[in-house]
Amino acid sequence: MVPFVMCAAPGVVRAAEPWAPIDPARMSAAIKVLASPAFEGRSPATAGEEKSVEWIIAQYKAIGLEPAGENGGWTQTVPLLRTRIGEPARLEVSMNGSSTPLAVRKDIYVFTLSPEERIRIDAAPMVFVGYGVHAPERKWDDFKGVDLKGKVAVFLVNDPDFSAAPGEPVAGKFGGRTMTYYGRWTYKYEEAARRGAVAALIVHDTPGASYPWSTVIAPGGEAFDIVRDEGAEKPVPLMGWLEGDAAARLFARAGLDLGALRVQARDPDFKPVPLKGMGLTADVPVSVARLQSRNVLGKITGTKYPDETVMYGAHWDAFGMSKDASGKTVMRPGAIDDGSGIAAVLEIARAFRAGPAPERTVMFAAWTAEERGLLGSSWYAAHPLAPLAKTAANFTIDVLQTAGPAHNAFVIGAGQDTLQDDLVVAARRQGRVVEPEAKPERGAFYRADHLPFARAGVPVVAVMDMAGDYDLVAGGVPAGDAWLQAYMKCYHQACDAWSAGWDLRGAAEDAALVYAVGRKVAFSHQWPQWKAGSEFAAVRAATAKERGGK
Numbered sequence: 383m384v385p386f387v388m389c390a391a392p393g394v395v396r397a398a399e400p401w402a403p404i405d406p407a408r409m410s411a412a413i414k415v416l417a418s419p420a421f422e423g424r425s426p427a428t429a430g431e432e433k434s435v436e437w438i439i440a441q442y443k444a445i446g447l448e449p450a451g452e453n454g455g456w457t458q459t460v461p462l463l464r465t466r467i468g469e470p471a472r473l474e475v476s477m478n479g480s481s482t483p484l485a486v487r488k489d490i491y492v493f494t495l496s497p498e499e500r501i502r503i504d505a506a507p508m509v510f511v512g513y514g515v516h517a518p519e520r521k522w523d524d525f526k527g528v529d530l531k532g533k534v535a536v537f538l539v540n541d542p543d544f545s546a547a548p549g550e551p552v553a554g555k556f557g558g559r560t561m562t563y564y565g566r567w568t569y570k571y572e573e574a575a576r577r578g579a580v581a582a583l584i585v586h587d588t589p590g591a592s593y594p595w596s597t598v599i600a601p602g603g604e605a606f607d608i609v610r611d612e613g614a615e616k617p618v619p620l621m622g623w624l625e626g627d628a629a630a631r632l633f634a635r636a637g638l639d640l641g642a643l644r645v646q647a648r649d650p651d652f653k654p655v656p657l658k659g660m661g662l663t664a665d666v667p668v669s670v671a672r673l674q675s676r677n678v679l680g681k682i683t684g685t686k687y688p689d690e691t692v693m694y695g696a697h698w699d700a701f702g703m704s705k706d707a708s709g710k711t712v713m714r715p716g717a718i719d720d721g722s723g724i725a726a727v728l729e730i731a732r733a734f735r736a737g738p739a740p741e742r743t744v745m746f747a748a749w750t751a752e753e754r755g756l757l758g759s760s761w762y763a764a765h766p767l768a769p770l771a772k773t774a775a776n777f778t779i780d781v782l783q784t785a786g787p788a789h790n791a792f793v794i795g796a797g798q799d800t801l802q803d804d805l806v807v808a809a810r811r812q813g814r815v816v817e818p819e820a821k822p823e824r825g826a827f828y829r830a831d832h833l834p835f836a837r838a839g840v841p842v843v844a845v846m847d848m849a850g851d852y853d854l855v856a857g858g859v860p861a862g863d864a865w866l867q868a869y870m871k872c873y874h875q876a877c878d879a880w881s882a883g884w885d886l887r888g889a890a891e892d893a894a895l896v897y898a899v900g901r902k903v904a905f906s907h908q909w910p911q912w913k914a915g916s917e918f919a920a921v922r923a924a925t926a927k928e929r930g931g932k
Contacts, residue, residue, distance in 0.1 A: 508656070
């Protein structure tokens with residue numbers, strides 16, 4: 383990945399209203415509605431979805447957008463698969479004629495995306511595959527031709543160079559502490575599926591995962607997926623995590639030192655290591671439900687290049703009604719995550735609609751089921767309603783800060799594409815500087831609705847205000863840190879609720895920032911580009927002919 387250079391702004395004076403033409407008060411009003419009790423936390427395939435979709439369509443109509451959904455309508459149907467691991471779930475490892483049970487949620491956490499009512503595995507051989515990375519462009523292959531058919535693949539989390547010391551052969555090959563897609567657990571499961579494994583288990587460690595074991599087990603065995611098309615690649619039948627200490631004990635039983643293997647896995651000559659004589663047995667009941675949800679899509683048709691698209695999106699869903707630690711049923715309203723994103727998209731749509739019609743079509747998307755695994759946006763990317771090869775840019779807004787104007791802004795996945803360079807220029811006009819995200823090892827670039835578009839080759843910008851401490855006009859970095867720490871306590875919780883005490887001028891600044899960058903693309907025939915070091919550059923290059931070679 384090309385290094386990202388922070389844009390300094392000596393002598394820059396902040397614009398009088400750097401959030402223009404975005405209206406902070408109107409954003410607050412929109413969030414208040416979306417986070418209200420009537421919307422029941424906006425969980426997909428519930429009464430809360432019905433209210434959410436109806437309300438967003440009404441806003442699109444009031445703004446004056448055109449329908450951009452299926453069959454001339456406002457929505458795109460997203461078929462979902464919901465699975466839940468049932469009880470009793472039997473999981474154990476066998477070796478030398480004896481079996482050792484694995485305690486669910488203590489030693490192991492499993493889930494499935496297969497529409498089967500029972501997952502059975504009979505003493506499947508286990509193979510440690512290091513970080514499980516196959517990256518020819520980086521001259522890295524952890525698999526070395528190993529046959530995983532019918533076996534259990536055991537992975538380390540994150541990238542091969544996450545823990546590398548300076549001078550190690552892998553140091554810098556995968557962005558150092560900045561996570562690449564190869565470090566995401568989703569990639570590892572996908573790679574196991576491609577290679578025919580019957581199960582894929584990732585060894586948990588808090589620094590590498592960026593969250594504790596309690597976060598791993600929080601879904602309680604429930605998982606969601608889109609309903610896959612006939613002939614599409616099937617997921618691994620059983621996926622999950624091994625708790626770090628439990629994994630070390632398993633490896634020791636097989637005569638292996640997990641700590642030493644972690645070091646070996648950072649060498650390009652690493653080869654997969656069988657856990658000799660050890661097999662995984664599973665007998666897991668599964669409840670399966672097929673549901674339907676909807677993306678909501680509006681547009682302004684371009685005057686010169688109507689078949690070329692600039693897209694803005696945010697997710698309308700949150701976590702609905704659930705039980706808290708005391709067993710009480712509570713609503714998790716998702717005011718900031720991602721009512722703020724929907725409010726921003728609506729404001730950006732108003733700004734485009736108020737001015738001259740754009741030369742390219744501008745689409746505005748409210749995605750479903752982001753919290754269940756980026757499913758609404760993934761379904762759209764697999765079933766696009768505008769050609770992805772001619773989608774010039776995707777701007778995704780997911781969590782905006784509520785503490786007021788700031789001197790800085792953050793870029794997620796710094797160094798990926800030229801849109802990020804444009805972001806720096808636009809921020810400078812606001813009197814702000816752009817900084818790379820503070821904790822790139824968390825892989826935020828791979829955790830929001832822009833990712834399916836990036837994987838399809840579309841250049842993207844993601845706005846995620848959890849990226850670091852804002853240098854607030856009122857209070858500086860300490861105040862920005864205080865906001866972030868307070869918000870993270872409410873992240874995905876019942877207290878992510880609307881407040882009359884918010885100052886949304888900072889959120890409006892960020893919305894105005896991506897409006898400015900997207901407007902430049904919408905009123906041109908230039909094509910944003912991936913940087914040469916991006917893992918998504920080759921995908922885009924494959925469709926260059928459809929863009930006249932660009």
